[in-house]
Amino acid sequence: MNTPPRGAVQRTRPASAPDPESASASDPGLIGEDLCSDGSAPADCALRDLNDGRRADKNYLNVPMAVDNGGVHLNSTIVGGAMWDMRKTLNKHFTDGIVYTALTENFNPWTDFLQARYGIVDAARRLGATRGDLQKIDNAFEAHGIYPGWEAIGYKRDCDTLAKGPAPAAEAVGQSRNMAVDGAYWATSYVDLKSFFDGTPEYGIKVGKVKGGDGPKDFQQDGLWSLDPVIQGKELLDTRVGANGADVVSTKVNGNGRKVTVVAGGPGDQREADSDGTALTWVDIQGDEADVYVRQGDGKPVNITPETGTSALRPTIAHGKVSFLNYKASQTYVDVYDLATGTLTEAKAGGFLDVPTDYVHNGMYDKNLVRTDSFAMLWGGxxxxxxxxxAPVADVADDGRADWTRVSCGDGAQLYPTLDNSSDRILWSETRGTTDVVTRARAAGDCA
Known part of the structure; x- marks a missing residue:
């Protein structure tokens, strides 16, 4: 946090001055209470209630970035309530000066709850707060559950955290493959939040090791968007989007992402590639058409979904077969193309409420399918x-009769999963104050 030097701010009162004007504990703390025009009680019309008593460690809503920009309004009364409590115990004009100074000189759009507490304390010190004043400020933030490590207190997690804080690119730009994992390496596509809210979004890819390592490396290239990561051994496949469209490129996970080879290009947008080391598959998007292509070795690309109106995504290649999701007539299908015989088989994977982006699979028809319960907030708030x-792919494909079990029993929002082709490992994004990249070596199963 960048703060001005001590003494740079004019004190609003001597540090030893008494506090004759503190806000009454009975003050309503309502925001927008004057909106009522029908005789209703002010509390029924107010937009916010700073006296609602919410705590970060108990009541924080871990919604994803796509919901209320990560809950900036839904969770605002937690930190706002702490500041309101300051007014109850300190001179209210002095408190307003502290908050104003912190907002204009210490805070930025990415200031989190704990940084807000530290910024308030810093501003109070520079405005002449006494030791007693600072204790009252600390008490206000403690009363609202804002202290170091609050995120881990009220929100359990039963997985390993690989990276803390990268905002998933899928919440800002249309893509169905936000993460990848293959053996030792993982990758995620992210959006730089500052550039996003400035209106000039930048998208990159972070690559790291599943175990050990010095943290993820950034594969972001100026002027280009990097999306749709896939890892095959030590090769990273991703989509590079520029002014002339989108191509699939290949680079090394132990490189810097600058030295790339175009492996799939053309007049359309080439997206969501996968490779087994000898064959390559990807989606070609032209208008409303999304076709799956395959190229074996140095051969010519073959469109394996030549019929008109195809809406395919997430092709995965393994064991001589390309499997992908196909969405048509409000129905999701798992399609499997046999490279040896050129035959395509199709099976249902869900009902009319399921959308293609709910599903991710690990390329083997006898392995697993993961879906997101994307209607949880719609039905339950x-x-x-x-x-x-x-669930096993075969069970889901059998008219949807599958015994779905939980991937993780954690409390946060779980999004954008991917599975390792060579193991039972699952990787996904999970919210807990921030949105983190997490993993489990295998699914949790029963969370009862």
Whole structure:
């Protein structure tokens, strides 16, 4: 946090001055209470209630970035309530000066709850707060559950955290493959939040090791968007989007992402590639058409979905077969193309309420399918966050008769999963104050 030097701010009162004008504990703390025009009680019309008593460690709504920009309004009364409590115990004009100074000189758009507390304390010191004043400020933030490590207190997690804080690109730009994992390496596509809210979004990819390592490396290239990561051994495949469209490129996970080879290009947008080391598959998007292409070795690309109106996504290649999701007539299908015989088989994967982006699979028809319970918040409100569920592909394809179990029993929102082709490992984004990249070596199963 950048703060001005001590003494740069004019004190609004001597540090030893008494506090004759503190806000009454009975003050309503309502915002927008004057909106009532029908005789209703002010509390029924107010937009916010700073006296609602919410705490970060108990009541924080871990909604994803796509919901209220990560809950900036839904959770505002937690930190706002702490500041309101300051007014109850300190001179209210002095408190207003502290908050104003912190907002204009210490805060930025990415200031989190704990940084807000530290920024308030810093501003108070520079405005002449006494030791007693600072204790009252600390008490106000403690009363609202804002202290170091609050995120881990009220929100359990049963997975390993690989990276803290990268905002998923899928919440800002249309893509169905936000993460990748293959053996030792993982990758995620992210959006730089500052550039996003400035109106000039930048999208990059972070690559890291599943175990050990010095943290993820950034594969972001100026002037280009990097999306749709896939890892095959030590090769990273991703989509590079520029002014002339989107191409699939290949680079090394232990490189810097600058030295790339175009492996799939053309007049359309080439997206969502996958490789088994000898064959390559990807989606070609032209208008409303999304076709799956395959190229074996140095051969010519073959469109394996030549019929008109195809809406395919997430092709995965393994064991001589390309499997992908196909969405048509409000129905999701798992399609499998046999490279040896050139035959395509199709099976249902869900009902009319399921959308293609709910599903991710690991390329083997006898393995697993993971879906997101994306309707949780729709039916249950913001405290019913989306969770990941897993079932064998074969069971799901059998008219949807599958025993879905939980991938993780964590409390946060679980989004954008991917599975390792060579193991039972699952990777996804999970919210807990921030949105983190997390993993489990295998699904949790029963969370009862």
């Amino acid at each position: 913001y405290d019913q966050l989306p969770k990941l569920e897993i």
